[in-house]
Each structure stands twice: as C-alpha cells, then as structure tokens.
Amino acid sequence: MYLNMLTCGIQMGEFAILTNIMKLSFSRTNALLSSAFILCSGVAVSQVGEHDASKTGEADLKTSIGSFKILKRGDVLPSGKIRMSFKGTVLVVGLKKDAKFSIAGNVRKEYENAQRGRICYHGQGTITMDGTFESIQWFGRDLNMNWIGQGVCRVYGEFDSKGDTGTFTYKGDKPKFWGNGGMTYVLPVPSYMNGAAKPKINRSGG
Numbered sequence: 001m002y003l004n005m006l007t008c009g010i011q012m013g014e015f016a017i018l019t020n021i022m023k024l025s026f027s028r029t030n031a032l033l034s035s036a037f038i039l040c041s042g043v044a045v046s047q048v049g050e051h052d053a054s055k056t057g058e059a060d061l062k063t064s065i066g067s068f069k070i071l072k073r074g075d076v077l078p079s080g081k082i083r084m085s086f087k088g089t090v091l092v093v094g095l096k097k098d099a100k101f102s103i104a105g106n107v108r109k110e111y112e113n114a115q116r117g118r119i120c121y122h123g124q125g126t127i128t129m130d131g132t133f134e135s136i137q138w139f140g141r142d143l144n145m146n147w148i149g150q151g152v153c154r155v156y157g158e159f160d161s162k163g164d165t166g167t168f169t170y171k172g173d174k175p176k177f178w179g180n181g182g183m184t185y186v187l188p189v190p191s192y193m194n195g196a197a198k199p200k201i202n203r204s205g206g
Contacts, residue, residue, distance in 0.1 A: 058146070062159075082128070084146075091138075152185075154184050
C-alpha cells in the first residue's frame, strides 16, 4: 500500500517495474520510509529563495536508516561531486551526458528508461558521480555521503537503535540533524539557515 505512493513523475509501466523491485528487495520498514519520503518531497522548493548557481558548498550526510532527495532550486539544476556508500535503492533522473558516473561493490542497475532519463540502482556499495542532474533519490540504510556542489536536499530519518536519525554536516560547521518528520537543507548553506535541534523520541504514547 505504501509503495503505491511512489509517483515522482514515473509513468505507470515504470512504476510497476520499480514497485516489483522494491517489494522483492526491502522490508516493510524500508517501504514505510519510502512512502514518507515521497510525501515530504512533493513540496515546492521556490520557498527557499533565490539561488546563485556559481556558488557551491560541501556537506556530509550520514544516517542508519532514512531517505533523501536532491533536486533543483527554482530553474537551476543541482550539480556537483557526490560519493555515497549505502545499502538500498537510488533513482537518478536527468543525469547530463557530460557527467561522470560509476558504481562499485554489489550495486546493480535494476531499471532504465533512456527516453525519460531515469535509472534505478539497488544493492550495497558505492556510487560516485560528478556533474549536473535533475534529481537523485535514495532510501535504505547505512548512508555515508559527501557532496560538493549546489542544490536542495530533503532528508527523512528514522530513529536507529541509539535513538539517532542522521546528520547533515556543512563543512566547518556542527552536525545538523535529520528530522524524523522531514527536513530541507540547501547547499551552499544560506545565511538564514541556523540548523535544527536533535529530534527526540516521544515516549508518552501519543
């Protein structure tokens, strides 16, 4: 039921293929994460303000279990150098032809639609890329990622066994926490963004 919420601009035939992949590959926990992430990723990004494409920043993303989506800000496509080690599924959309892209470890291509510029990867390993793209979505476990570039990143974390949801750390700054209800970060860091308090588990039963 939760995977039926995976819209992200994919046509019905493509949706059926991705759904089968994810049903075979993931537990119910990861399916819940996927649906929650897609919900929070549907909000417009124009609210984050004007964007100077010539400026870039650097950030590290880490989480034990969660999801993220990197997407454009206004009319400016996201770009940069990304190296991510992970377990899970990655959907790359609109990767430009001059971009560099490689996979390592037990990561395999599960689906491709060249006409719509969509490629889906699944497994455990590393993806490295350098260039411009329309969006990247990931959900799964054990993410350790470095991103040097620019764009908007929405993150959704779940509490792990230590009560942590994940961190988004701008270079030279203190870690900022992934919200378990969804958070949006911008690279490079805008002057108005002061971070977020660490989420806490609600033990009241409410």
